[in-house]
Amino acid sequence: MTKKKKILKIRDLDISFKTDNGEVKAVRGVDLDLHEGETIAIVGESGSGKSVTTKAVMGILASNGVINKGSIEFTYTDLSKERIAEVTQKYDGVIPEGYAKEEEIKTVDITQQSKKFIQSEIRGRRIAMVFQDPMTSLDPTMTIGKQVMEAMLFHYKIPKKEAYARAVQLLELVGITDAEKRMKNYPHQLSGGMRQRIVIAIALSCDPEILICDEPTTALDVTIQAKILELIKDIQKKKNLSVIYITHDLGVVAKVADFVNVMYAGRIIEKGSVNEIFYGPRHPYTWGLLASLPDVDTAGDELYTIPGTPPNLLKEIKGDAFAPRNPFALKIDEKIAPPMFEITPTHHVASWLAAPNAPKVEMPQDLKARIEKNRKEANW
Known part of the structure; x- marks a missing residue:
């Protein structure tokens, strides 16, 4: 089995927001990897740092947001206009693996790039968000056609006629009937x-290499979801897209993800394959999330809820942020934040309960x- 190319590598990302009440430590030392054609999910309660992390990837943090440290390395294929035309024509928009020449593969640290570079080279063009x-x-004042064509005209400077034809194709790709109308x-x-x-369709208009989906089905009913x-x-398979889902819905995660990152209070506290x-969660917070899912065999009238509330990120957190809500917390949790312990090569957990000398819980x-x-x- 060939190893997939890593296209996104986030290391020790730390983001805070300056507010009238003080500094909010929204993201605290996040590490994240995304490979070509892979789907990862970031799950957690509201305010855990899921959306902030991906907005940093897109370069769309609010004006009071500050990246204190860390890196966001993005590896992408940088084709000339002539090569884009050649590849698109030859492969009908479906670009096969290994089509790029070595000099066309580039890696940049998004945290070190100018706003102009991110807008012209990254956002919408190579990393798109839903x-x-x-x-x-x-935009309620613009026709659908103009909005789908807009990014193509901006990034690729192609003729309007060509952008129009491509927009119609995209609408058909996403299942819109009578696309011209x-x-x-x-x-x-x-x-x-x-x-x-x-x-x-708009997100896919420039053939991005990463698609970020921020709760893409929350406002829809279950069948449309x-x-x-x-x-x-389906589109991911056709275009070999890498996808990041941000959600609090574990039902969605089970359907779409290859790997899951569980976030709490600005940190990833457990990550592994779906x-x-x-089937083998190790962090008490992940236990709580899974226990709170409705189940047909659940006894009693009430669903399980995790006791307490998330910590106030305006205040300094000593030790494990989840400790006050954790019935299995150890004394060390009050003093030192746990490191990531390896359970398997793909499964890691930030909990002192996973330490070799910890009591068995x-x-x-x-x-x-x-x-x-x-x-x-x-059958797993």
């Missing part, structure tokens, strides 16, 4: 599901029974 509410992404429509004339498809997730998976996280029996049942059903 937000949760399509109405905040679409829809080009003349305005956002308010379309349903929520269709608007989200349009946003995906499933169709949008299937659509993104099977390792769902089992996950709650109800959760253990549920995971065992799910594991048997999945």
